[in-house]
Amino acid sequence: MNSAFSSRREFLRRASGGFGALAFAGLCHETQAASTDPLAPRSGHFPAKADRVIFLYSTGGVSQVDTFDYKPQLIRDHGKAVTASRWLNKPGKFDRFLIKSRWGFKQYGQSGTWVSDLFPHIGGVIDDVCVLNAMHCDSDGHDKATLAAHVGTAQAIRPSAGAWVSYGLGTENRNLPSFMVLAPAAPYAGAQTWGSDFLPACHQGTHVIPGKEPLPNLKPNTPAAELQAMELGLLGKLNRAHLEQRAADEALDARIRSFETAFGMQREAPDAFDLSRETDATLKLYGLTRGANTGFGWQCLVARRLAERGVRFLELIDVGSSGNWDSHGNMADHERLAKAIDQPIAALIADLKQRGMLERTLLVWTSEFGRTPFHQQANHLGREHHNLVFSSWMAGGGVKGGLAYGKSDEHGILPAECAVHTHDLHATMLHLLGLDHERLTYRYAGRDFRLTDVAGEVVHPIIA
């Protein structure tokens, strides 16, 4: 309580000159937050290896045997019949034809990790990446599996992983939201994927839509900037008079402070989105032309800029719920989609590394599930949903680079060793942030809920 009062008094003193031109400096970094502030920065349960997360999400189901899970036996057995023991998440005996990848694979880096020709740029930074080749999840439907990848369960709406992280750690820069989602369109399950659900709403993801105006309401309506300053000056005076008779009410104080933050965001957010001062070399690294304000390269570069500014959890989604990786008809689509993210992701990893940020920034790439290495028709060009095994990867933030962890069976149908469930991925992600997934709980409806529901194990072997 004392600290809250002193910070309020401090604010009154600082702003006593009115919200005039002289008051603008020094408002950007809020270091002294009220104790009740749900977004105040906090440390986790134990020392963290990573300070922030950049969660890269490819919508639609990326085929593991065409990207990161090299299957020579599948190539040899192409066209042969195989009996699958599960299909559409139901047990049984299903006769299918094996289909090899149409893309070649190469070993990259010192580690010699196999990567397909779809991701040559990521191959170039593979020694910083830990590939998980025995991922699995419970659902083979897009919306349910998408929810599972984000909120930890397919069967009910729960807070998103980013909201949990914001709840657990708060944020370092109150001029920007703690959890931001850079996505041209919502994936399956819509905004539920970044919702805060029963957690306080300040933890929900703020959706940034690439384009001219990535965050709404950043531009004043007043004909001149000074006029907005005048309005805020009068507003501050009225609010302070109002507060004087209600001094104990921290919510009123919080709203007054939020005007400072919003004012800061008006300046800082456009700056974060403004790539004009990035060098030609940096733009080129991300595959961007000067002036571009869309595309995954833009998302990745802006993510780096937001990470630099202290945003706790960033999610980057490449495509929405249509025209995505869901290549039932023809796997050729994977080529276009991979091309759109390959260079930007590799650039992000390299850029973070050269700025010394990769060590403390955890990158996670995943899709909701993989795709079948087989098909009902022998020569079919597409692949179906496959949640029994697929590939994801992690990089930076305390993860061992150059490691391929987990194996699927010879054809990439089932996990063979070191299986990692979505729950385990979440548990590991929280662990790297210094959070114990079993202790990061929130009491709701009489029960302590957590991101990992009643499961999840930290995958220790991948931690550096």
Added chain:
Amino acid sequence: MLLSGSVAIKAANPDGPAFFEAKIRPLFIEHCQKCHGEKKQEGGLRLDTKAGWQKGGDHGPVIVPGDPDKSRLIQAVRRKDKDLQMPPKRALGSEEVAALEQWVKLGAPDPREGTPAVTAGVDPAAVRKHWAFQPLTHPQPPAPKPNAWSQQPLDRFVFTRLQQQGLAPNPPADPRALIRRMTFDLTGLPPPPEEIEAFERAYSPIGNRQSAIANAIDRLLASPAYGERWGRHWLDVARYADTAGDGADYPVREAVKYRDWVVNAFNADQPFNEFIRDQIAGDILAAQGPADQYARRITATGFLAVGKRYGYKPSPDYQHLDFADAIDSVGRSLLGLSLGCARCHDHKYDPVSAADYYSLYGIFQSTKWAFPGGEEQKRPSDFPPLVSREEAARLDKLKSAELARLDAALAKLKADRVALDNKSIAGGPDLGFELQTIGQPPTAPWLSEGPNKVLAEAQSPFAHIHPVGTRGVRVGTGKANNGVRYVFARPLKAAPGKQMHFTVDFRTVAPTDKSGAYRFYLGRGVIASLAVEVSVTATEIALRNGTKWEVLRQLQPGSWHTLRLTLDPAKKTYSGAVGVTGDLTTFAGKPLGANWDGVADTFICDAIGHVSGPAPERDLDNLGLQETPFAEPGTGPVDVPTAPPADLAERLKQLDADIVAATKLRDAEAAKALYPVAYGVSEDKPVNARIQLRGEPEKLGDEAPRRFLEVLGGDKLPAGSTNSGRLELANWLTRPSNPLTARVFVNRVWQWHFGQGLVPTPSDFGLRGEPPTHPELLDWLTSEFIASGWSVKALHRLIMRSQTYQLASDDHAANLKQDPANVWLWRHARRPLDAESIRDSMLAVSGRLNRAVPGPHPFPDMATWRFTIHNPFFAVYDSDHRSLYLMQQRNRRHPFLALFDAADPNLSIAQRLPTTTPTQTLYLMNSPFVQQQAESFARRLLAESADDTQRIRLAFALAHGRVPSNAEVSDALAFLTAYRTKLTALEKPPTNDAELAWSGLARVLLTSNAFLYVD
């Protein structure tokens, strides 16, 4: 359950326990007990006690002592079965497996005694004592001193507690604060200045205060805005949305009827027990009359239907999730119990068992749920009619008669057309081959890719389909995807009792060195939906039979063959014949494509067949697709009218136009809504559910007969009941002996008035919820509520006429120190406006608020609904109506409502949790909406008076409900002057500087804390 043999075998092996200790116990501890132990019981199994494995898991016993091969545990560690492999991640070593086998062979000796500890931590004694399960009492109000606080029983309860805590209550709020508080509280809108003044006048003579307050309460309760405000509170609890919430988020046009029913029920002060009964069983009650209540009661069942839906079509696939929502919502909203936890296991903290859960599940499974539309079935169905069952049946009958008439007319037109053009098989005579140019690839309506040509040599000799013509098509050897495609202008669709007939003549051009196969595809679209596949090489023909190719017969290269297929969609099979006249190979009962959607409109001949490699050149001719059988080979040419009537083309054109018109008429009739319907539920076939082990619908346990929760009586349905049980459920929920329903609601009303309930966890009255701060007061209020006939308005009066409600919200240093959270009610808590109140108040103050009840949402026409999870419904509709009436989308929230913490319609929301975020503040500072309201507010002020000081006073009265101080007036005047000066000094000074300056002031007032908070 126990195998009798185990004891005997164990006795025969005295060394067994030592073996267990040496080999098995460490193995269990290291590899198994993490998931099958005290903390977790995966698969319902625990291996940390003997009793654990004796009881077994979800699939029954896992160890058959003496018989390793029959022991599921041994099968699992052997990992021979792909679906049964333990431990899941790493296989045991072969020595460990051998040890386990030996142990089982020894009879599984296990010295570990004791039964598994009960994992559900429900203590029956604690349950018996838990306050919320005690019968309702009617406590005598205590008599505190001094007497000023003893007039109202409610205050006596509160004041006694304050005295006990040594807290002094605040003085009463001043009349302006009080009328603003009451008006926002009951209507969600700011009081207009004239009402504030009238209240002040009525309030000022000493002695009139209570009547002034009582009159104001009555006036506000009588306002239609009351139901809009309090109906919205209920809609939070009822998880109301205007869309279904499945991946495609289908719009639900009828949801607004339930919303409006709720608003009206509050305005009409419908007794709360009836209000609940209607929502649970309104359809059953409606049938009991009176007729004028019929539609309203059906509509009320929207409470059940309006939750988040999971299905893609009306099917049981995801109904366990729909029911989970309904059961959890009923539990939390009405009983304050989190029943949802019992879906997977007995509740760990509350006395709710899985059997309780599935007994309610059965009630909902015996209920027919309106299906809102979804990914697979894109149209709503089973919406209950708002007219009586008899009337609905009568209208349905009329409609089907009319439809039959229109269908007959249409059928006649079609028959006429066939008669006139007696080659009117799909696509016309010979599919237009004869019109193609020899030497060229076939052109429209054909599609050709690769080396294909129309040739005279490609004419088939068969004449049982079409008369022998002059040309056919030669499909050359190209890439696998090359070939010819024909899209039939009139697709055939599966219909009851109808078959589809297809024919094609073909030959492999000889000689050939190409050993690959070519394929005939028939189905919808380009391999979008496959019905039949046939594959041909130079020497054989094969059929697709499920996942395999089945070679049917040998063929002679260079010879013409005719193929005939008969598709029977009802049986999902096809039959046919292939060969030459006199030598036909017939086949039958072959499965149609498993995923075929019943539409045939495309024929393809490409080179993706049962044998890989380049396909040989082949000739095709005489294709046909129709609903009547084709003639047998050898039956001679079909009749062609020797001289078609001169006006054939014209008459066919006319008939085609008639057919189009008649089809339109028929479709319009079919789409006609005969009577209004609701998004609600109705009765279905009564069934009992079986317990789903760990909430997995495939793992079924014992049957759970439909009944009420054990802890609340466990009443069963009357013997021989043929109902779903919803009516009984409605009665059980609202009977006076139920200690929860009324208490939970009274607590909610208290919370909606005071910001915090007497029970701080309004939807959790269970053992893990918070106990009431004023248990006697809660019981007294609840008894009064029931005694008033469950009148919600009477409850408002009881609460709002109390001194407790009327306290000032001012700070008080000593009280703040002792009771900062105001648990003991020494003041009225200040509250932020919620999302709806912010928006409504801005609209009200700006003068733009439209107070009418709007019509239906402007959803797209249902005929166009094709939403999928890939392309979900999403819309935001602008409106100047109250925010309650905004279209509330479930999956992608309304941006304003989401930003300001309105209820998330995916869950039953007990309490809004307001947040203060910079993105909200950016909205207040810079959004077009606030800008628009500020401009309108400015124009309103400019129009109302010519005097700036007057305008400023009016502005404060409208926006803040108060009189500005002289200093504030002069500050505002100075602001206006400075603002206009700045504007005129701009490079391009605007002409409307006065309006802009007033807009600036308006924005300040609309976004200040005095506007956003209520004292």
